[in-house]
Amino acid sequence: MDDSPKDTNVVTSSEMEVGSHSQPPPSNSDDSTHQTPEELVARAIAPIKREFLRPSPPSRTTQNDAVSSSDADADAKQSQSNVVKEKKSKRQLKRERRQEKQSALNLCPGIAKTGDVNACSYKDKCRFSHDIQAFIAQKPVDLEGDCPYTQAEVPCPYGLTCRFTGTHKDSASAATANVLKKSSELNGLSKDVQKLLWKNKMCFTKADAVIKSLGLVGTKSKIKKSVDKEEDKVVPNGSQAAGETECKNVTDNSVDPSVDASTFSAADEVDCETDELRPSKKTKSVVDEKGSNEVENGAIVLEKDVEKNYIETEYVRLNDDVLAESDRSLKIHPREKKLIDFRDKMYLAPLTTVGNLPFRRVCKILGADVTCGEMAMCVNLLQGQASEWALLRRHSSEDLFGVQICGAHPDTVARTVELIDKECTVDFIDINMGCPIDIVVNKGAGSCLLTKPLRMKGIIEAASCTVDKPVTVKVRTGYFEGKNRIDSLITDIGSWGATALTIHGRSRQQRYSKLADWDYTYQCTHKAPSTLQVLGNGDVFSYLDWNNHKSNCPELSTCMIARGALIKPWLFTEIKEQRHWDISSGERLNILKDYVRFGLEHWGSDRKGVETTRHFLLEWLSYTCRYIPVGLLDVVPQRLNWRPPSYYGRNDLETLMASDSAADWIRISEMLLGKVPDGFTFAPKHKSNAYDRAENG
Known part of the structure; x- marks a missing residue:
């Protein structure tokens, strides 16, 4: 459109x-x-x-x-004010934010809940306003309708700040409302875990062991990146600190020496974003061409022979023919996973921004069987960002729920799935390898992985071996238009440990410029092994579309519904009832x-x-x-x-x-x-x- x-x-x-x-x-x-x-x-x-x-x-x-012509003067003044704002220092902006919190607009939460000015335990040190009269004087008129907590017959936790204060029956205590919210929504991030993530002190025993067992860890040397990035040192494995694990960046076109696991993910993302230090590539070139014990950017190589052998080993690992032989020596995962049968289920796709928890609740009411959270970046989850963890929230009505994560490296993804397995209640974990957004692709994640089959292999194997929960993958047909790659990887993806594969019938370059190529999706489905469920995605907008795809390819497990659900979320009802719903504007307003x-x-x-x-x-x-x-x-x-x-x-x-x-x-x-x-x-x-x-x- x-x-x-x-x-x-x-x-x-x-x-x-x-x-x-x-x-x-x-x-x-x-x-x-x-x-x-x-x-x-x-x-x-x-x-x-x-x-x-x-x-x-x-x-x-x-x-x-x-x-715009009538408001030209106002626009000019606005642009001037924006220039002034840009000149403010960070300290000044911080002071303004603090003053805004202390204004009458921001009443202390403790006082708001109880209505008692003495309820705040911080007293004069509180960052919020304690002036109830000033807050009430500037508060907007209450909204029409009842407070959602009053409808549930529990006290509202927002008290005086609620926009439905007039409908409150009892504002003495909000403990019951908090309990209600906690019981209906799951997968919150505890403060203790968040602090460990902030300080980079969280232990990932399973993930580190899996990374090492899969051979994704350097065996003879490592590069330790200092916080100030002023020097890089390669040290023997024997001097490795307790609890630390070496991890390496698996790529197709470069050989990266091992990186300290405790700093790998964050440092790597900063490197991709700023395009500053890339010691791994320089280390390789210097060792190859000069044979010297010194490396640019302050990195010092202690053992030339070890480094040479390491590079030769990596070269062999990157060879496709030799890799096929080495796959046979990989240990089979001993645990049996609980499989999910997606066949004929109404699957709501993970939808960025709009696919939030309230929207998924609406779709559940209208007939969705499987729901999945918005795509969350692994690096942000490992850093304990509250906004990213909010994407993993689950409502109690979502009986078959998964989360989708996106990462560029095996160690990052493995640690993330272990963390999710510990802290969250999910039925499956989906790995996004098809996101076309530039900011994701430029960091080596999303659809960029379609050009790096070995990186895909490392990520899927590391994730599936770390957790017992099913690991699914979502991809596009390929990175460039006319150069489809997924059909050649279908068999491998099943052997790497994925239990289901969703194919969006468009390339990354194509975006949404053409209709989805379902014929290619059918071809991939026919090539898939029996252990790998294949789901189709793209342009499902009526029950006729659903029926046609299922009849054209009976091996297809189900169809994932994305933008069709955004435009008309009652599509799930139409498919289940096999009808075109001429929904009225009043019914749409009720939704x-x-x-x-x-x-x-x-x-x-x-x-x-x-x-x-x-x-x-x-x-x-x-x-x-x-x-x-x-x-x-x-x-x-x-x-x-x-x-x-x-x-x-x-x-x-x-x-x-x-x-x-x-x-x-x-x-x-x-x-x-x-x-x-x-x-x-x-x-x-x-x-x-x-x-x-x-x-x-």
Whole structure:
């Protein structure tokens, strides 16, 4: 579909009057009026019934220009203020944040829960405000509806700061509400574990042992990277400190000496991001060409013969023919894993940003069988980042739940799966090897691994041997268009330890510029061993799509549903009931209400929680606006690549929901969460609906 809303819709609260649903985006509705439905479908234009079409209004660009010209002075002042902000020192910014916490907007949580100014144990040292009267004076009007905790008949943990204070029955204690939240949501990160991760003192006994047993650890020497990166030293293995393990970076096109396990992951990611020190490659070149005992960047080689033998060994390991022989000597994993049968199950794909816990709860109600958390970066999890650990949260209603992780190296992934196995309750762990985002690919993770089969092998083997839980893998057809690689690796992926493989029928270069190649997915499925379940992914948008893929390839276990669920989450119901659901605008609004209620339970019912819920609701609405009601179409069902002309809905709410204007999405959010704050802005984050952009092809 057209990518314009993703690029242009940066809307402020002062601009909302411009983006009314009565002014739809420009389209080719005049052309579509004179073409048959078959001709429109051939051009990937949605064949909407003529009585619902409307002529194209003036270009929105012209409208935006008028707005921008009238607000030119304000924009200039804003840009000047931004320049001033950039000049502020870190100390000044920190002081401003501290003062903001002490303002009347931020009431002390302890006082908010009880309503007693003496409830705070920190007294005068507290970083938050203790002025209840000042907080109440500036607090916005309560939202309509009941507090989600009151509906559960427990005290609200947010007390006076809750945006539904008037509906509270008892604010004396919030202990019961906290217990309720803990019982309904799982996989939280404890403070003790987080501190160990911060200090890099967490022990990974299983992961380190597996890495060593698989031969992914240097046997004769190691490079110890100092914190200041001023010198690198190679020391004998005998001087290794207790509890430390050597890990090496397995690559296809370079030989990296072993790196201290305690600093490997973090240092490697910094190296990829800053492109500064790369001692491993220089060490190899110096030893090969000079034969010297000295290495650039301060690295000192103590044993030239050992280093030479090490490089020769690594060269042999990187040879595909010899590797096939060495696979036979690998020890078979002795434990039996609990397998998950994905066959014919409704699988909600891990969806970045929008696939949060409240959205997954909505999809569970509408028929999803399997859910998976958003992709989490291994390095961030190992560093104890709370925002990354939040992606692993699980609701009690998710009876078959997995988490998806993304990492570039075997030791990083192995340690992450061991940590998840210890601290979380999950049914399977999925490794992302298909993410096309540049920031992920540039660090050697995601779809970059499709060009490095040996790295893939090391990661899958290390992960599957570290935990008893099933390890699944998600890939694309290949990295470059026309150069498919996955079909040649299908058999190997099954032998490496993966129990299921999801194939997204697009290459990394292609992104979303064309429809998914399901014929290639079928070919890969036929080549897969019986022990490896293969799941297809791409453009499933109706029960007919589901039926066709299953009938064309009975060996296919199931179809993963991604953007189809974002646009119409009731797709799971349609597949199970084998029908096209002509859902009304009121029913769609009720789904949004459920999402808002789940969001307030998850992110909180105070000011911050309400605005967080609003933000993710708007991200979701940037997808739902692409749904075209069944009753308006000449040809059913809708396809994902159809571009809708401008049209009227059957009522005002349906017309509003069809708008691709961010101002109208904000209007819908105000129907559910009240007025937006002054100065509110929103711009959609993703561009995954770009079918015809040159950069994606």
